[in-house]
Amino acid sequence: MTDMQVNPSFRLAYVPGVTPGKWARVWGERLPDVPLDLVAVPSTEGERTLREGGADAGLVRLPVDKDVLSAIPLYTETTVVVFPKDHWLAAAEEVALDDLAEEVVFHPLDDTLGLTAETLPGRPAIARPDTTEDAVELVAANVGVLLVPQSLARLHHRRDLTYRPVAEAPQSQVALAWPQERTTDLVEEIIGIVRGRTVNSSRGRGAAQPAQAQPKGEPKKAAAQRKPQQQAGGQRAGGSKAGGQRSGGQKPGAQRSGAPKGRGGPAAARKGKPKRRG
Incomplete structure (x- = not known):
């Protein structure tokens, strides 16, 4: 694989009947700084366009000269x-x-x-x-x-x-083809896109992007590590608070009078006249 292309854009040829729109959208998402130029060519001109450098890669119909062009079959038409x-x-x-x-x-x-x-x-x-x-x-x-x-x-x-x-009729097969001598990083990008590779599994220039974006995930990991500690601290604080509520549940007066726990404790703490005994 050679160094990345110096071209400011990537030229993708396509023959009639082929719709490159879905792959062009993925290209725009992964490589927004590299314009993708779609080059429409007649059915019989796909191979010659690639041979003469009119495009960097092409969606063409097989067969092509495999001594000059590399080709990846994509699908067979009815x-x-x-x-x-x-x-x-x-x-x-x-x-x-x-x-x-x-x-x-x-x-x-x-x-x-x-x-x-x-x-x-x-x-x-x-x-x-x-x-x-x-x-x-x-x-x-x-x-x-x-x-x-x-x-x-x-x-x-x-x-x-x-x-x-x-x-049982003969069928046409569509393939991604490119000159063997010009297998650049951007060609690897379009190969990954048409094959359905994710960004992480791409072999082209986009493969470096996830590694650069990885540090953004570190604060989340640190926050996840701090969360159990915060929860443990909250439980300790809540425990002392709950203990304060329990110690303050009875009025100081009731504690000094030695009122027993149970039903007698709350009764002695209530205000008002005591009930008269019969």
């Missing part, structure tokens, strides 16, 4: 098929690949599922759309259907389209 709402596929809760055998299935140039001409189900379109967004427009024109990760179906949502999960 694959869905997008089609018009009045399409016959809408009657099913889940679609099988065989159900697409007679359908025109678009294969955009920025495909994220790793499909090839041999593995693409159904019938290929005459030409490949340039982007997934272009393919969605063709689906809306009721020309064919489209296989994409669920996050992209949501990203390009239209009121006239819907989608269903596809069983």
